Amino acid sequence: MMPLIEIRMTVNGREYGGRVESRLTLADFLRNELNLTGTHLGCEHGVCGACTILVDGEAVRSCLLLAVQADGATLMTVEGLADGDELHPLQAAFQENHALQCGFCTPGFLMTAYALLRDNPNPSESEVRQGIGGNICRCTGYAPIIRAIQQTGTV
Amino acid sequence: MDIHEDIARPELARMVRGRGRFVDDIKLPGMCFAAFVRSEVAHANVKSINVEEALKVPGAIGVITPDEVLPHVNPVRPAAPGSSEFARPYDRYPVPPRNGDGWKVNFVGDPIVAVAAETAHAAQDMVEAVVVEYAPLPTVGNVEQALAPDAPTLHAGMGDNIVFHREFGGGDVARAFRQADLTLEKTFRFPRQTAVPVETRGVIAHYDRGEERLSVWASCRSPHLVRTTISAVMRLPQHAVRVISPDVGGEFGIKGAAYPEGIVLAFLSRKIDRPVKWVEDRMENLLACGHAHEMVVEVSAAASSDGRILGVDAKVLVDQGAHTLGPTSAGLEPMTAGQSIVGPYRIDNFRCDAYGILTNKCPGAAYRGVGTVQGVFVIERMMDMVAARLGLDPAEVRMRNFIQPQDQPFNTSAGRLYDSGDYPDTLAKLLDVSGYERLRAAQAEARAQGELAGVGICCFVEHSSTGSQDYRRRGVYGMPAFDSATIKVDAGGNVLVAVSAKSTGQSHDSVFASLVARELGVPYETVKILEGDTDAVPFGAGTGVSRSAVSTGGAIRLAAQDIKRKAAEIARFFLEGEGEALEIADGQIYAAADPSRRVPFASVAAAAHDASRVVSLPDSIERGLQSTRTFDPPHQTFGHGAHLAFVRIDPETGIVKVEQYVCVEDCGTIIDHVIVDGQVVGGVALGIGNALHEELVYSESGDLLTGTFMDYLVPTAPDIPAIQTTHTETPSPFTEGGVKGVGEAGTVGAFTAVGNAVADALLPLGVEVTHPPVGPQRVWRLINSGAEAGGGQGN
Numbered sequence: 001m002m003p004l005i006e007i008r009m010t011v012n013g014r015e016y017g018g019r020v021e022s023r024l025t026l027a028d029f030l031r032n033e034l035n036l037t038g039t040h041l042g043c044e045h046g047v048c049g050a051c052t053i054l055v056d057g058e059a060v061r062s063c064l065l066l067a068v069q070a071d072g073a074t075l076m077t078v079e080g081l082a083d084g085d086e087l088h089p090l091q092a093a094f095q096e097n098h099a100l101q102c103g104f105c106t107p108g109f110l111m112t113a114y115a116l117l118r119d120n121p122n123p124s125e126s127e128v129r130q131g132i133g134g135n136i137c138r139c140t141g142y143a144p145i146i147r148a149i150q151q152t153g154t155v
Numbered sequence: 156m157d158i159h160e161d162i163a164r165p166e167l168a169r170m171v172r173g174r175g176r177f178v179d180d181i182k183l184p185g186m187c188f189a190a191f192v193r194s195e196v197a198h199a200n201v202k203s204i205n206v207e208e209a210l211k212v213p214g215a216i217g218v219i220t221p222d223e224v225l226p227h228v229n230p231v232r233p234a235a236p237g238s239s240e241f242a243r244p245y246d247r248y249p250v251p252p253r254n255g256d257g258w259k260v261n262f263v264g265d266p267i268v269a270v271a272a273e274t275a276h277a278a279q280d281m282v283e284a285v286v287v288e289y290a291p292l293p294t295v296g297n298v299e300q301a302l303a304p305d306a307p308t309l310h311a312g313m314g315d316n317i318v319f320h321r322e323f324g325g326g327d328v329a330r331a332f333r334q335a336d337l338t339l340e341k342t343f344r345f346p347r348q349t350a351v352p353v354e355t356r357g358v359i360a361h362y363d364r365g366e367e368r369l370s371v372w373a374s375c376r377s378p379h380l381v382r383t384t385i386s387a388v389m390r391l392p393q394h395a396v397r398v399i400s401p402d403v404g405g406e407f408g409i410k411g412a413a414y415p416e417g418i419v420l421a422f423l424s425r426k427i428d429r430p431v432k433w434v435e436d437r438m439e440n441l442l443a444c445g446h447a448h449e450m451v452v453e454v455s456a457a458a459s460s461d462g463r464i465l466g467v468d469a470k471v472l473v474d475q476g477a478h479t480l481g482p483t484s485a486g487l488e489p490m491t492a493g494q495s496i497v498g499p500y501r502i503d504n505f506r507c508d509a510y511g512i513l514t515n516k517c518p519g520a521a522y523r524g525v526g527t528v529q530g531v532f533v534i535e536r537m538m539d540m541v542a543a544r545l546g547l548d549p550a551e552v553r554m555r556n557f558i559q560p561q562d563q564p565f566n567t568s569a570g571r572l573y574d575s576g577d578y579p580d581t582l583a584k585l586l587d588v589s590g591y592e593r594l595r596a597a598q599a600e601a602r603a604q605g606e607l608a609g610v611g612i613c614c615f616v617e618h619s620s621t622g623s624q625d626y627r628r629r630g631v632y633g634m635p636a637f638d639s640a641t642i643k644v645d646a647g648g649n650v651l652v653a654v655s656a657k658s659t660g661q662s663h664d665s666v667f668a669s670l671v672a673r674e675l676g677v678p679y680e681t682v683k684i685l686e687g688d689t690d691a692v693p694f695g696a697g698t699g700v701s702r703s704a705v706s707t708g709g710a711i712r713l714a715a716q717d718i719k720r721k722a723a724e725i726a727r728f729f730l731e732g733e734g735e736a737l738e739i740a741d742g743q744i745y746a747a748a749d750p751s752r753r754v755p756f757a758s759v760a761a762a763a764h765d766a767s768r769v770v771s772l773p774d775s776i777e778r779g780l781q782s783t784r785t786f787d788p789p790h791q792t793f794g795h796g797a798h799l800a801f802v803r804i805d806p807e808t809g810i811v812k813v814e815q816y817v818c819v820e821d822c823g824t825i826i827d828h829v830i831v832d833g834q835v836v837g838g839v840a841l842g843i844g845n846a847l848h849e850e851l852v853y854s855e856s857g858d859l860l861t862g863t864f865m866d867y868l869v870p871t872a873p874d875i876p877a878i879q880t881t882h883t884e885t886p887s888p889f890t891e892g893g894v895k896g897v898g899e900a901g902t903v904g905a906f907t908a909v910g911n912a913v914a915d916a917l918l919p920l921g922v923e924v925t926h927p928p929v930g931p932q933r934v935w936r937l938i939n940s941g942a943e944a945g946g947g948q949g950n
Contacts, residue, residue, distance in 0.1 A: 023276060037180040038173020040404070042353040043437040047864035050353055078173035091171040095164065098829050101837060102660030103170025104177065104354040104404025129872040136864075138353055138405050139660050140833060141840030141901075142872040 007071040011036065012080030020067045027051045029067035030077060038078040038107050042136065049135030052108040053077045059115035078107035081114065090114060093148040101139035109135050113149045122153050162679060166664040175402045178357030178374045179434045186359065187216055189420055189433040190278035192268040192285045193443060194251075194260035197296075197515040197857020198307065199289040201251060201258040201267060209270060209284040214277030217427040218270045218285070221250040221258050224422050228388050231415070240630040241321040242485045242511070245310040247478055249388060249415035254311065257290065261309050261477035262515050263858055264443030269419045271431050294857040298451055298472040298512045309477060309513045318475060319485035319511030321630075323493070325568035326504030328457075331466025335457030339540055344926045345529045346850040347449035347474065350522045351869055352659075354404020355440040360420040361430035369421055370397045375410045376657045377697025380635075382689045384413035389421060400687035403659040407841070408521035409445050410659065411699050412480040438862050445520025446851055449474040450492060450529055456537045457504075462545050462552040466504030469496050469533070473526075475511045475519035485511040488519065488526040490629055491618075494569040495530025499578040499616050499795055500556040505568035515857045521699070523841060524902040531615045535907045536925070539914060549911075550586055553614050554579055564888065570628070573616060574887045574895075576795045581819050581883055582614055585797040588881050589817040594801050602919060607804040607938075611912025613904045616795045619896025620705035622788035637787035638706035639693035642671065642714040644722075644780040646764035648742070648757025650677060652714075653685040655695025656707035661834070661898070663703065666827050670708060674715035675722075676739030677756055693783050702788065702896055704826055709786030709891040717782035722759050725780075728770045729754035729762070792887045792895035794822040798839070798904035800912040809935030811847055811913055813876045818904055821883045823895035828882075831897050836878045838901020844870040845902065846909035848930050868930075 004019040011034060018033050025044075030036045030053070039062055042050035046064040053062045054076040081088040090113055093099070100106045109132060116123065116131040123131060128146045137145060169175055194201075206218045230246035251258035251267055260267065270281040295301045295309065301316040308316055332338060359372040369391060375381050378398040386393045403410060416433060424431045435444065450473040457466040471493045479485040489509035497505055511519075538556070542549040558565050560577040567573065585591075594610050601608035623636040641653045652671050656663060668682040675682075685691055696706065723737045726744040730737070736747040745753035761767040763780040772778070801815040816839060825831050848868040852860045861867040886893025906927070913934065914924035922937045929937075 021276065028275075031179075036173075037177075038175075040177070040354070041179070042355075042404075043864050045437065045863055045865075048353060048437075082172055087171065094171050095167045098164075098167070098833055100167060100170055100660075101662070101833055102352070102354070102403060102405040103167070103175050104352070104402075106170050107173050110171065133871045133873045136353060136869055136871060138351060138407065138841065138869065139837045141836040141838075141878060142875050143836050143878060144833070146872065 005068050007068055009070050009073050009075055011075040012077060022066065022068055024067045025063055026065040026067045026070050027062035030062060036077050036079050040104055040107055042105065047136070048105070049112060050105050050108040052111045052135065054111060054115060059112050078110055081110060090148070090152045093152045097144045097148040097151065099140060099144040099148040105135060105137045109137065109145055117149065117153050123150065125150065162665055162669060164662060164665040166658065166662055177354055177402045177404055178359060178372050181359060181372055181401065183359065183361060183430040186430040186432055187271050187273055188275040188278045189269050189271050189423060189431045190282045191266040191416060192270065192282050192287060194263055194265040194267055196260065196289045196291050197263050197294045198292040199260050200254050200292065201260055201287055202290050203288040204268060205286040206268065208286070209281040212272065212277060212280045212284055214273040215281050216271040216273065216429065217423070218268055219419060219423045219426055220268050223426070224250045224419060225253065227390065229390060231384065231388055239319065239486045239632070242319045243313060243317060245313050249418040262517055264439070264517060265477065266416055266419065266443070269423050271423055271427055271429070295514045296853065296855060296857060297514060298474050301512045301514050309515065316513040317510060318479065318513050319489055320509070321486065321490065322508045323570055324506035325570070326466065328466045328468050328504045328506040331504035332457045335465055336460040337458045337541065337544060338455060339537060340455045341537070341925055343452045343454065343533055343536070345448055345450050345452070346928055347446050347516070348522060348845055348849045349441065349444065349446050349851060350407035350409035351867070352405030352407060352409065355435045355437060356410065356414065356444055357434040358417040358420050359430060359432045360417065360424040362421060362425035364428060368395050368397065370399065371417060371421065372399045372401060373417055374403050375400050376403065376406050376659050376699060377411055378657060378687055378689050379655060379694050380411070380697055381413040385418060385421065388418055398689045400657050403657065406659040407523040408447070408525060408699070411521055414480070437864065441851070441862050441867055442859050443517055445480050446476055446517045447488070447520055447522035447525065448529065450488065452492065452529065452533050454496070454533055454537065456541070458541050460545065462541055462547050462555050464500060464502050464541070464556055467496060467502055469493060469507045471507060471509040473511050474514050474516065476514055476516040478518040479511065480518045480520040486629065486631065487521060491526025492530040494571055495527045496534050497567050497569045498531060498534045499558055499576070499614050500534065501558045503568055507569065516853055523838065524899045524906065527615070527617060527899065527903050528845065528906045531613065531903055532907045532910055532927070535613050535911060536914065539911055543918065549612055550582060550591065553582060553612065571618065572790060573793045574790065574889050575885045576616065576793060576821060577883070577885060578614060578795060581795060581821060582797045584881060584883065585799055585817060585819045588819065588879070589799045589815070591799070594815070601803070607806055607916040609802050609912040609914065609916025611800045611802070611908045611910065611915055613798045613907035613911060615903050615907070616793045617900045617903050618791045618793055619898070620702040620788040620792045620890070622790060624789065625791045635696050637785045638695035638710050639783060639785045640707060640710035640714045641693050641783040642711070642718050642781060644718060644760045644763070646761050646766040648681060648755070648760040650675065650682045651685060652682060652711065653692040654707045654711065655692055655697055656703040657687045657698050659698060661698070661703065662830050666830055667707070667711060670711055670826065671715060674712055675718060677742050695785065704894045705792060705890050705896055706786050706788050708826070708894060709788070710784050712891045713784035713786060714782040717784065718780060721780055722756065725759045725762050725772065725776065726754050728772060729758065786891070788890065790889040792823060792890055794820070794895040794897055794900055796820040796900050796904050798908040800908040802909065802912040802916055804913065804916050804934060806938055809931035809938060811929060811934060813843060813909060816876050817879045818901070819881045819883060820897065820900055821885050822897035822900065823887045823890070824884055824893040825882065826894060832880055834897050835880050835901040838899060839878050839905040840870055840875045842902040842905025843875060843909055845928065846906045847928050850928050
C-alpha cells in the first residue's frame with residue numbers, strides 16, 4: 001500500500017477528515033469515503049462534467065483533482081443544494097422543466113449552473129449554452145436544461 | 156388521453172437531490188473490485204498468460220483465466236448469431252476460446268483475464284502486472300478485407316467471415332431498371348459509432364455459496380434477458396440467478412445484452428467467495444462496450460422522368476466487429492437497414508442483399524436507430540439526387556412517391572406491414588411550420604452572396620414494438636417479445652405495479668403510474684411502479700425497440716381490467732345492487748345510475764384481504780386483488796415523421812452550423828406529451844451528433860484511435876440548436892389504445908435531415924455527400940477537393 005496522507009475539508013457545511021493515498025481523486029474520496037454518491041463519474045478525464053462540484057466557490061471537475069489537493073478547502077456537492085426538504089430553486093426548475101431523463105449527468109449540470117447563475121444571475125440563452133458547454137447530456141438535447149437555468153435566473 | 160395535469164414525477168425528484176442509486180453507488184459487505192486485462196493486439200493467438208507478479212500486488216485477492224471458465228460454460232445464447240435461420244452459427248464464449256495451445260483474441264480490448272483486489276486502484280495495479288504473450292495474426296480491418304478470398308477467419312469452423320446473409324425483396328427490379336428514364340448508382344459509407352451513455356457499464360456479481368445463488372447488479376435495460384443468458388451460459392437454473400438493474404444512467408440500446416465481462420465476474424465471485432464490483436472506465440467503454448452503425452451500402456435506383464422511384468437494388472454490408480452482442484441475432488443491423496430503405500415510399504420493385512460481416516474490431520451492439528438511421532439516409536439522399544437531376548424540388552419528389560393514407564395498412568416490397576400514417580400530410584405540415592418557402596429564399600440569397608447554406612428534409616417511418624410474429628417473419632428464434640405487468644392492490648388500497656420494462660431515463664415511474672391510475676380510477680399518488688429485479692417483476696422482454704408504451708403499457712391495461720372486474724364484483728357486497736352497472740373514478744366505485752351509492756376503492760381492497768369491518772366475503776370469492784398479464788405486440792407499429800434542418804457552412808473551416816431545426820412527429824396516440832417531446836428532442840440531439848461528429852476510427856493494425864472524449868466528439872449545448880416539435884396523431888390499429896413507439900424517431904430524422912442539408916449547401920460545388928459524419932474535416936475536404944473525401948474523419 002502507498003503511504004497515507006491526512007486531509008481535512010468542509011463539505012456541505014460539515015467537517016470531514018480522512019487518511020488517503022495520494023493518488024485518490026477527490027471524486028472517489030467524496031463517493032467512496034464520505035458516501036456522497038450524488039457526484040457521478042462519466043469519463044474520469046475531465047470532459048463530461050458529471051463530477052462537477054464547487055471547491056472554494058469555483059465549479060471544478062472532481063475527477064481531475066486529487067483528494068489531497070482539496071485539503072483545507074470548502075466544498076459543495078449536489079447533496080448540499082437543498083435546504084432540508086426544501087429544494088433549491090435550480091433543483092425545482094430542473095424537475096419542473098423535465099431537464100433530466102436518466103439523471104446521471106444532472107448533479108454536474110446543477111453545480112455548473114449554480115456557479116453560472118451566481119456570477120451572472122440573468123444569462124441569455126446563448127450565455128447559458130456556452131456556460132454549460134463543458135457538460136455532456138445524452139438524453140435531453142439540452143433544451144429543457146437551458147430553460148430550467150434561465151427560469152431560475154429570472155426568479 | 157394525454158397526461159395534461161402537472162404530475163409529480165418521483166423519478167426526477169430523487170435525481171435532482173443526488174439520490175439516484177446507480178450500480179457504482181452500491182456497496183455490499185465484503186465487496187472487492189475487479190478489472191480486466193484486455194488484448195492489446197487486434198487479432199492474435201495468446202501464447203501465454205502469466206499472473207504471478209499480479210498476485211503479489213498489495214491488496215490482490217485473485218484472478219480468473221480463460222481455462223478456469225471454458226470447461227464450465229455453454230456458448231453464449233441467445234445473443235449468439237445462430238438464433239436466426241439466415242445466420243451462421245458459431246460458438247461464442249465469454250472468454251477467449253482455446254486455439255491450439257493458446258487462446259484466440261479478436262479485437263483490441265477483448266477481455267482475457269479478470270483480476271480482483273481490495274481496492275479499484277489495486278485491481279489496476281494487478282492488470283499492469285499481468286504478462287500476456289501474443290502471436291499476432293493478420294488483421295481483418297473492414298468488410299472488404301473480410302470478404303477477400305484469402306481473408307483470415309475470426310472464428311474457427313466458419314470458413315469465412317460472413318455471419319449473416321439474406322436476400323429479400325419484392326416485385327421485378329430488372330424490369331423497373333429497363334423502364335427507367337434515369338438510373339443512379341451510389342455507394343454510401345457509414346461511420347462506426349457508439350451510444351456513450353454518461354454512465355458506463357457496471358456490474359456487481361455475488362455468488363452466495365450458502366444459498367447456491369448468484370445475484371448480479373447490472374446497468375441494463377432487460378434484466379430478464381440478462382438472467383436468461385447468464386443462466387444458460389453458466390449452466391445454472393434460472394431461479395438460481397437474480398438480476399437487479401438499479402437506476403441506469405442512459406443506454407440508447409447498448410445496455411441490452413449480457414456482456415462477457417458480467418459472466419466472467421460471476422465466475423470470479425464464485426471463485427474468491429466475495430461480492431465483486433466492476434465499473435468500466437470511459438476508455439474501456441469506447442474500446443470494448445459495443446459499437447454500431449458501420450456499414451457500406453451499394454445502391455442503384457431506377458426513376459421515371461417525373462421523379463417516381465420505380466425500383467431499388469441494394470447491397471448492405473454491415474461491419475459487425477468481432478461478434479454480435481445484440482439479443483436478436485446478427486441480422487439486426489443488416490435486415491433493419493435493408494428494410495428501411497423503402498421508407499414511407501411506394502417502391503414496388505425492391506431487392507436487397509444484406510450481409511453481416513465479422514472484422515477484428517469491437518463487437519457490434521444495438522445503438523438508437525439501429526440500421527434505420529442508415530437505410531433512411533440512403534433513400535433520402537437518393538430522393539434529393541433524383542430531384543437535383545430532374546430539376547425538381549426535393550419536397551415535391553417525395554410527395555410524388557409517398558404511400559397514400561388510404562393504402563394503409565400497407566405491405567412494403569421490403570417485407571414489412573405498415574400500420575397507419577398520412578405521410579403527405581406530415582410533410583405538408585413540416586413545410587408549413589418550418590416556413591419552407593422562406594428558407595429556400597434565404598438560401599437563394601446566401602448563394603447569391605457566394606455563401607453556403609442548405610435545407611435538408613428527412614421523411615421516414617420508424618418501426619417499434621417488435622412482437623413475436625415479427626421476429627418469426629424475420630427468421631429470429633428464441634427471442635421473447637412479450638412484456639408483463641403484475642398489479643397488486645394491498646389491503647389499504649395502495650397499488651403496486653411490477654413490470655418487465657426497465658426505465659433507463661424514460662420516466663416509467665410516472666408514465667406507467669398515470670396509466671394505472673387512469674385505468675383503475677384511483678389516485679395517482681397511491682400507485683407505485685417496481686422495475687428491474689427478476690425476483691420481483693414478471694418475465695418479459697424489457698425495454699428496447701421503442702416498445703415500452705406499447706408492450707408493457709398493453710400488459711398494464713389488461714391487468715388493470717382484471718382488477719376492475721374483481722373490484723366491481725366485491726363492491727356489490729357493499730352496494731347490494733345485483734347486476735347494475737358500476738364505475739370507478741377518483742378512488743370510488745359507484746352505481747352508474749346513482750353515483751351517490753358508492754364505496755371507496757380502499758374499502759373494497761380491504762374486503763378482498765379479509766380486512767374489512769363492514770363486509771365479509773363468501774368463500775366463493777377468491778381472496779386477494781391482483782393480476783399478472785402479458786402483452787405480445789401483435790405487430791410492429793410504424794411511427795413516422797418529417798424533419799427539416801437549415802444549415803450554414805463556413806467555407807474557411809468547414810464548420811457546419813445548424814441554424815434551424817423543425818420536426819413533425821407521429822407516434823400514434825400520445826400518452827404523455829412531456830415524455831414524447833423529451834424523447835424526440837433528445838433523439839434529435841443525438842442524431843445531430845451522429846451526423847456531424849461521432850466516428851470511431853481504427854488504424855490499419857486494428858488499434859482504436861478515438862479512445863477518449865477528446866477524439867470521439869459528442870455534442871454539447873452550443874452544438875445543438877433550438878428544436879421545434881409538432882405532432883400529428885394517427886392511432887395504430889394494432890395496439891391497445893393506438894399507441895406507437897417513439898424512442899428512436901428523433902435520431903433517425905436528424906441524422907439524415909442534417910446530412911441532406913449539408914449536401915444541399917454543397918450542391919453548387921458539384922460534390923456529393925455519401926460518407927457521414929459531415930464534420931469540419933470532411934466538409935472542408937469536400938469543399939477543397941471537389942470530390943467525396945475518403946478515409947476516416949480523424950485521419
